[in-house]
Amino acid sequence: MKTRLLALFLGMLVSVSAGAKTPKIGVALANFDLNFVSILRTQMVGEIKTLKMDGQFVDAKGDVALQVQQVDDFINQGVDAIILNPVDTQGVQPMIKAAQSAGIPLVFVNRKPEVRLPANMAYVGSDSALGGEMQMEALAKKMNYRGNVAILMGALSNEEARERTRAVEAVIAKYKQMAVIEKQTARWQRNEAVDVVSGWLLNQRPIDAIAANNDEMAIGAIMALNQAKNSHILVAGIDGTPDGQQFVKNGKMTLTIFQDAKGQAIGAVKVAKALLDKQKVEELNWIPYQTITHDNYTEFAAANQP
Numbered sequence: 001m002k003t004r005l006l007a008l009f010l011g012m013l014v015s016v017s018a019g020a021k022t023p024k025i026g027v028a029l030a031n032f033d034l035n036f037v038s039i040l041r042t043q044m045v046g047e048i049k050t051l052k053m054d055g056q057f058v059d060a061k062g063d064v065a066l067q068v069q070q071v072d073d074f075i076n077q078g079v080d081a082i083i084l085n086p087v088d089t090q091g092v093q094p095m096i097k098a099a100q101s102a103g104i105p106l107v108f109v110n111r112k113p114e115v116r117l118p119a120n121m122a123y124v125g126s127d128s129a130l131g132g133e134m135q136m137e138a139l140a141k142k143m144n145y146r147g148n149v150a151i152l153m154g155a156l157s158n159e160e161a162r163e164r165t166r167a168v169e170a171v172i173a174k175y176k177q178m179a180v181i182e183k184q185t186a187r188w189q190r191n192e193a194v195d196v197v198s199g200w201l202l203n204q205r206p207i208d209a210i211a212a213n214n215d216e217m218a219i220g221a222i223m224a225l226n227q228a229k230n231s232h233i234l235v236a237g238i239d240g241t242p243d244g245q246q247f248v249k250n251g252k253m254t255l256t257i258f259q260d261a262k263g264q265a266i267g268a269v270k271v272a273k274a275l276l277d278k279q280k281v282e283e284l285n286w287i288p289y290q291t292i293t294h295d296n297y298t299e300f301a302a303a304n305q306p
Contacts, residue, residue, distance in 0.1 A: 023053045023276055026074030028067055029085045032059040034188055035216055035241050036261055042306045043265030051273050064088045071095045081105040081272040089114050089159035105275035109268035112159050117283050124267040124285040126259050128160045131238050131289050132167030135257045138291050139209055139236045142254055146177035147208030152193050153185040154213040164213045186217045193220025201228045209234040215244030215256055222252045240292050240304055248297045258290040261304045
């Protein structure tokens with residue numbers, strides 16, 4: 001009898017232990033070196049701990065093939081859910097199919113995949129086109145709706161870069177005394193933006209304002225302008241990173257569009273948890289933008305901190 005009771009007790013312990021398994025989330029990020037992605041990562045680490053889950057983070061270093069392999073590795077390791085910040089928003093089908101075949105929930109964050117998502121998958125982020133529209137409308141107002149605009153684009157493999165750029169161009173097209181005279185990618189990078197804008201200035205392009213797809217490129221543009229001792233060109237960014245906000249504060253950046261990294265990160269983790277709990281979630285979960293200028297930057301001082 002004692003032996004049977006002991007066996008029953010041990011069996012109950014095993015059952016409780018199995019039922020209390022800690023969910024494991026695999027998080028595949030496009031590039032740890034990107035400022036905004038770094039903030040996303042930090043915020044997700046905190047939220048995963050808050051929800052009593054384990055997280056494993058990997059860096060694709062901007063390499064699509066590497067990211068596909070990383071997602072496959074997560075699946076082979078038996079993670080319970082995957083959060084994906086894609087390198088290429090048009091190259092997501094292999095990862096979608098792999099997760100779908102394995103029955104693993106997949107949540108995209110920050111960069112919207114350019115395909116319709118199947119069941120058990122979702123996107124958490126902001127509307128890229130709306131960000132570009134808000135940026136250019138605010139910048140056009142500062143320009144009194146006249147002048148030449150140069151556009152610094154992010155990596156062209158990203159939906160964000162293409163949609164923000166299209167929206168900027170659409171706003172400019174509304175105003176007869178405005179025109180796009182330069183458009184070039186700096187792949188989200190500060191240093192590359194310095195080189196691109198320095199080239200424009202060297203060629204004496206008649207630029208009145210620069211609309212950058214993100215803050216890092218906007219800061220690079222400002223650095224190039226400083227080197228050329230050119231202070232009349234207005235510069236706008238998108239993201240509202242701590243560095244971007246500092247440049248708005250010191251008057252070097254005309255404005256930036258706040259993209260809520262914390263809201264996206266926490267939202268992605270919560271949606272992943274909801275999918276694990278078999279709850280119904282929306283396919284598209286939008287996190288709103290806000291405009292940051294020198295008049296209101298203090299309201300965002302605590303936001304988007306690493």
